[in-house]
Amino acid sequence: MSYVPAIRQERADDTPRVRAVLEAAFAGSTEADLTDKLRAGGDLILALVAELPGSIAGYVAFPRLTLDLGDRSVPVVGLAPVGVSPSGQRQGIGSAMIRAGLGRLKDRGEGLVFVLGEPDYYRRFGFEVMAGFASPYAGPYFQTLKLVPHAPDSGTVVYPKPFADLG
Ligand SMILES: CC(C)(COP(=O)(O)OP(=O)(O)OC[C@H]1O[C@@H](n2cnc3c(N)ncnc32)[C@H](O)[C@@H]1OP(=O)(O)O)[C@@H](O)C(=O)NCCC(=O)NCCS
Numbered sequence: 001m002s003y004v005p006a007i008r009q010e011r012a013d014d015t016p017r018v019r020a021v022l023e024a025a026f027a028g029s030t031e032a033d034l035t036d037k038l039r040a041g042g043d044l045i046l047a048l049v050a051e052l053p054g055s056i057a058g059y060v061a062f063p064r065l066t067l068d069l070g071d072r073s074v075p076v077v078g079l080a081p082v083g084v085s086p087s088g089q090r091q092g093i094g095s096a097m098i099r100a101g102l103g104r105l106k107d108r109g110e111g112l113v114f115v116l117g118e119p120d121y122y123r124r125f126g127f128e129v130m131a132g133f134a135s136p137y138a139g140p141y142f143q144t145l146k147l148v149p150h151a152p153d154s155g156t157v158v159y160p161k162p163f164a165d166l167g
Pocket residue numbers: 025026082083084085088089090091092093094095096116117118120121
């Protein structure tokens with residue numbers, strides 16, 4: 001059975017519970033630390049939580065990335081990290097958050113979203129491997145979603161510094 005959570009924008013007072021969700025989902029603090037750095041650096045253009053009565057069950061962040069086209073750069077978006085508390089997984093919460101976030105990005109006129117993750121999962125949202133995009137993460141797990149048909153087909157995707165610091 002799918003659970004339909006309340007998806008809303010992250011608030012400042014959510015931070016400790018967001019950390020807890022990410023630490024539980026990823027069984028470690030790397031993604032929670034990354035998120036704190038991205039948030040502190042103003043790198044997140046959108047961050048959503050999935051709220052259940054009295055708790056936060058999931059979190060998704062969309063950092064600002066840059067697409068280097070050689071003669072110019074254009075702003076694009078990342079999808080990372082996304083996590084759902086282990087007890088809430090496989091109930092539709094991750095999908096609901098991702099779909100809500102992608103809808104908001106499209107409404108804002110964003111053109112391209114990049115994700116690193118399991119193709120079997122991200123395919124359902126329309127992500128696919130597009131060979132034209134260069135990135136340190138390029139390969140079978142590096143996928144792209146075009147939100148507008150005229151978005152570029154190639155370029156080098158540049159991530160904000162907290163990603164590079166991951167090593
Ligand atoms: C990945 C994650 C965010 C998905 O959220 P979720 O709420 O559990 O997923 P949903 O309920 O929306 O979707 C469930 C579907 O996704 C599939 N799925 C979940 N994680 C998957 C994975 N890593 N690879 C492939 N499929 C996956 C399930 O099999 C299920 O498929 P079905 O709909 O065909 O039955 C969540 O499982 C999670 O936090 N995992 C640990 C952290 C993580 O790996 N984050 C993603 C890093 S890219």
